[in-house]
Amino acid sequence: MKLIRLTAPLSILFCLFAGLCFAGQLPDKNDIDHLSDESLKAFNSFMAETVVERTGYEFNGAFTDQMLRQDFLLIAEKCSVKLGEIILMQQAIRKRIEEYTGLDWEQLYGVTGLWRKLVAETTASRWRKCRIDYYVAISSTGQQKTTRLAAVIKQTSDESFPKKDRRLLGVKSQWAAGGIRDFKQTAAKLDPIMSTGNFNERVYFETVLFILQISPHTNTGQIYAIAETLKNSRFMNDFELSLKLVACELKTPGEKLLKELPKTSNITGRLILDRLNANQKNSDSFLTMINSTSPFRAELAGLAALSDESSKYAELFGRLCEIEKFRRGIVFLAAAESNKKVNPAKAVDYYSRAAMKTDQFKALLPNISADRIALKGAQLGWQLYYNDTNYCPVAEKAISVYWRLSGNKTDQQMEFLYAKILNQCADAEKGRQLLQKISGDKGLYANAARLELFYDRAKNTEPKSPDAVLLKNELKLFIDTIAVKGQQEQSIKNDALDLYCKILLEEGGKENSTEVMQIIENIPQTDGFDTAGLKAAALAESGEIVKAVSVMATIADDSGCKSGVLAAALVSQVMAKIDEFEGKSASFTDFLSNCQRVANYAKCSISGAEEVAEYKKIEVELAIIKAGDDANKLAKLQSLLNEYSRGNETDIDWLRCRGRLYLKQKRFSEAFSIFQRIATARKQPGISTIRDDKWWRARYYALLSWSKLPQTKQTEVTRAIDVLLNSMKQIPSFWEEKLNELR
Amino acid sequence: MTPMIDVIFLLLTFFLLTANFRVPEDFLPVRLPEQSQTQSFSVIEPLGISISDSKSGFIINIANAESISVEADNLDKGLAVFAERLRSTIESQSRRPDDPVEIGCSDMVKWDYLVKVYSILNAMGADNITFNLAGNLSDEVN
Numbered sequence: 039m040k041l042i043r044l045t046a047p048l049s050i051l052f053c054l055f056a057g058l059c060f061a062g063q064l065p066d067k068n069d070i071d072h073l074s075d076e077s078l079k080a081f082n083s084f085m086a087e088t089v090v091e092r093t094g095y096e097f098n099g100a101f102t103d104q105m106l107r108q109d110f111l112l113i114a115e116k117c118s119v120k121l122g123e124i125i126l127m128q129q130a131i132r133k134r135i136e137e138y139t140g141l142d143w144e145q146l147y148g149v150t151g152l153w154r155k156l157v158a159e160t161t162a163s164r165w166r167k168c169r170i171d172y173y174v175a176i177s178s179t180g181q182q183k184t185t186r187l188a189a190v191i192k193q194t195s196d197e198s199f200p201k202k203d204r205r206l207l208g209v210k211s212q213w214a215a216g217g218i219r220d221f222k223q224t225a226a227k228l229d230p231i232m233s234t235g236n237f238n239e240r241v242y243f244e245t246v247l248f249i250l251q252i253s254p255h256t257n258t259g260q261i262y263a264i265a266e267t268l269k270n271s272r273f274m275n276d277f278e279l280s281l282k283l284v285a286c287e288l289k290t291p292g293e294k295l296l297k298e299l300p301k302t303s304n305i306t307g308r309l310i311l312d313r314l315n316a317n318q319k320n321s322d323s324f325l326t327m328i329n330s331t332s333p334f335r336a337e338l339a340g341l342a343a344l345s346d347e348s349s350k351y352a353e354l355f356g357r358l359c360e361i362e363k364f365r366r367g368i369v370f371l372a373a374a375e376s377n378k379k380v381n382p383a384k385a386v387d388y389y390s391r392a393a394m395k396t397d398q399f400k401a402l403l404p405n406i407s408a409d410r411i412a413l414k415g416a417q418l419g420w421q422l423y424y425n426d427t428n429y430c431p432v433a434e435k436a437i438s439v440y441w442r443l444s445g446n447k448t449d450q451q452m453e454f455l456y457a458k459i460l461n462q463c464a465d466a467e468k469g470r471q472l473l474q475k476i477s478g479d480k481g482l483y484a485n486a487a488r489l490e491l492f493y494d495r496a497k498n499t500e501p502k503s504p505d506a507v508l509l510k511n512e513l514k515l516f517i518d519t520i521a522v523k524g525q526q527e528q529s530i531k532n533d534a535l536d537l538y539c540k541i542l543l544e545e546g547g548k549e550n551s552t553e554v555m556q557i558i559e560n561i562p563q564t565d566g567f568d569t570a571g572l573k574a575a576a577l578a579e580s581g582e583i584v585k586a587v588s589v590m591a592t593i594a595d596d597s598g599c600k601s602g603v604l605a606a607a608l609v610s611q612v613m614a615k616i617d618e619f620e621g622k623s624a625s626f627t628d629f630l631s632n633c634q635r636v637a638n639y640a641k642c643s644i645s646g647a648e649e650v651a652e653y654k655k656i657e658v659e660l661a662i663i664k665a666g667d668d669a670n671k672l673a674k675l676q677s678l679l680n681e682y683s684r685g686n687e688t689d690i691d692w693l694r695c696r697g698r699l700y701l702k703q704k705r706f707s708e709a710f711s712i713f714q715r716i717a718t719a720r721k722q723p724g725i726s727t728i729r730d731d732k733w734w735r736a737r738y739y740a741l742l743s744w745s746k747l748p749q750t751k752q753t754e755v756t757r758a759i760d761v762l763l764n765s766m767k768q769i770p771s772f773w774e775e776k777l778n779e780l781r
Numbered sequence: 782m783t784p785m786i787d788v789i790f791l792l793l794t795f796f797l798l799t800a801n802f803r804v805p806e807d808f809l810p811v812r813l814p815e816q817s818q819t820q821s822f823s824v825i826e827p828l829g830i831s832i833s834d835s836k837s838g839f840i841i842n843i844a845n846a847e848s849i850s851v852e853a854d855n856l857d858k859g860l861a862v863f864a865e866r867l868r869s870t871i872e873s874q875s876r877r878p879d880d881p882v883e884i885g886c887s888d889m890v891k892w893d894y895l896v897k898v899y900s901i902l903n904a905m906g907a908d909n910i911t912f913n914l915a916g917n918l919s920d921e922v923n
Contacts, residue, residue, distance in 0.1 A: 714822035725829035725885035
């Protein structure tokens with residue numbers, strides 16, 4: 039409506055402008071021809087542009103997609119406005135010609151037939167606009183639709199329009215408006231057109247096809263008879279009539295025309311596709327539709343979906359792939375293409391299946407080869423695996439299909455990727471053999487393959503064992519032999535150094551951590567090298583935990599999980615001695631904040647339910663320690679603790695968290711009871727005077743809680759500490775100091 | 782028919798007279814003890830004493846420091862040495878005689894010896910004597 043409101047005054051202005059232009063000179067043949075060309079062009083371009091939507095409307099009896107309907111309405115309105123402008127201009131010219139009183143009038147417009155031509159062209163433009171207005175009306179909604187259809191019906195009574203055509207348009211409008219709903223009554227109204235049986239008139243075929251479309255009992259016999267008539271008429275090459283005929287056949291189980299008229303297959307495929315897609319939300323109607331849809335029709339729908347490259351058919355094709363009769367190459371390919379963004383893992387599988395059934399769609403898609411489809415799957419699979427190693431089996435399957443279909447003649451990169459993925463998640467031994475072959479070939483990926491073999495060995499070697507030492511030395515030799523000529527070699531060297539540093543850190547010792555620090559300082563480029571993670575691990579190995587946490591915290595907000603494993607190791611190292619860092623860090627709160635960030639980051643490297651539960655404990659314990667005496671925070675933490683520990687209340691770590699919480703909440707009696715309980719549990723069976731660090735921690739907190747009880751006397755506390763320290767041997771100095779502070 | 786009715790009445794009378802009506806159960810209110818919610822823990826670290834057997838008697842170890850060998854044919858002497866060492870350990874560890882004591886005893890030690898050690902501890906004032914059950918306790922906590 040806005041468009042019309044804006045264009046109406048513009049049209050008037052345009053007409054005035056045109057009027058002024060013509061004022062100086064008389065209109066000639068060019069002016070008349072130009073406007074008639076413009077009119078025809080506007081109409082034809084609308085018809086060509088909207089063939090899918092119009093056929094869809096006639097096939098379904100309505101617009102199935104509201105977005106498409108609105109787009110169609112806009113295009114139709116635009117065309118109607120344009121034709122309106124042309125008509126106004128034609129009428130302005132006609133008025134100028136008719137008002138001209140010069141003696142040469144007959145010479146200019148009479149003998150030349152220009153005036154008659156202009157009158158006929160103006161009528162033709164009005165008829166075209168009337169037809170376009172019909173499309174504007176059917177794509178409108180509510181009262182507007184009724185009003186617009188009524189206006190079209192009124193226009194069809196204009197006797198200057200072709201008689202049969204306006205009759206057909208009038209009946210179509212009445213049908214659309216719901217004025218007549220009886221098929222027989224409609225057919226009777228169209229009988230004057232049908233009775234002439236003039237196969238040289240397009241309107242005849244249009245009328246027959248309209249009757250077939252609205253008929254509740256269309257049969258293939260009628261359709262094929264009309265197809266035969268059309269074939270022998272002068273409209274044998276009329277695309278739109280053929281399309282309408284095929285659309286009629288779609289209402290029946292027949293597929294003769296579908297196969298005989300392949301040029302219509304793209305649009306008919308879209309009709310099938312839209313109908314399937316529109317019905318898939320309703321399980322009953324979808325089931326009925328599925329039963330009446332043949333594999334060939336599903337393939338046509340697949341073809342249409344492929345040309346659309348949209349994700350909106352992902353679910354539909356996913357469902358079709360589950361049904362045995364639709365498991366065709368093209369359906370799998372359409373499923374893969376529509377799922378590649380929304381569900382890439384499934385898409386990888388669909389690509390592989392499509393690739394294996396390429397022979398089924400060679401006729402429909404002759405330019406697509408099996409290995410090209412398999413390559414798409416392999417590439418997508420690899421991308422998935424690259425981002426998340428859990429997709430290893432998916433990628434392996436896709437790459438192996440590509441490997442097989444390409445006859446083992448893939449490029450060097452794909453060969454390397456196949457070997458790597460085989461080694462990691464399928465047939466490790468076969469992967470190893472292929473990697474060895476590649477490493478011996480001296481090709482582009484020889485060094486990368488050698489590095490993979492080192493990774494493989496590292497994975498299967500016990501840390502600190504003689505094999506680990508051998509591996510370390512061989513890896514060092516390998517690193518020294520890598521000649522850095524470009525980015526690829528540098529990346530491999532960095533990865534190898536990264537692995538080497540990790541082996542050094544696993545071996546432990548001050549010397550190794552110093553070597554790691556030296557490597558970190560001297561590495562020219564850091565691509566692929568886990569600088570922060572290794573630096574933190576080296577610092578932790580040399581006992582500088584606070585610094586290590588601080589370094590690791592700098593990458594804690596990074597995406598990815600490059601240092602996840604090292605962060606997890608650091609977290610467990612920190613948590614074992616968390617109490618000892620209070621005096622060692624400048625700001626204990628900052629240290630705890632860093633610990634929280636590192637712990638949060640380390641979660642990326644864990645997957646099992648037990649590990650997840652461990653991290654919940656760490657999260658809660660750190661938060662309790664950090665909360666200080668803030669009652670509100672402690673109350674919230676208590677709720678969190680209750681929620682997390684439900685069903686595992688006697689777990690020793692949860693008990694320790696609870697003990698720490700009660701201590702902060704000044705519930706000393708309960709805290710004492712919990713820590714004594716933990717100490718009892720931590721005690722090894724048998725009589726011993728040597729206890730581990732965790733026992734001392736529990737014993738210290740038990741005595742601390744007890745010392746805070748109102749009834750406890752300081753002399754008793756001192757005596758209990760004296761007895762304890764006198765009874766035990768090899769007391770950890772930290773806890774001895776803490777206990778002495780309680781005296 | 783008449784004799785049969787007589788017999789039935791006789792039997793009925795017999796059962797009525799000999800019937801013994803049972804006293805209904807549960808008429809006396811009985812409350813079972815409830816499980817204690819709190820556990821009592823000793824703050825003072827117990828003095829650990831372990832007893833193991835030997836070929837000629839048994840060996841007592843006080844606080845994993847001193848081992849006293851007690852001969853079966855000279856029990857009194859051995860137990861006297863134990864009592865003396867115990868006294869000095871209590872003093873050196875700033876303990877009191879009534880502080881808790883924890884006994885760890887190997888399976889092969891005779892009950893007689895264990896009772897004797899227990900009696901000495903008791904005689905010296907120890908009334909909080911427990912047996913090492915660390916393994917059992919730790920089962921409670923996962």
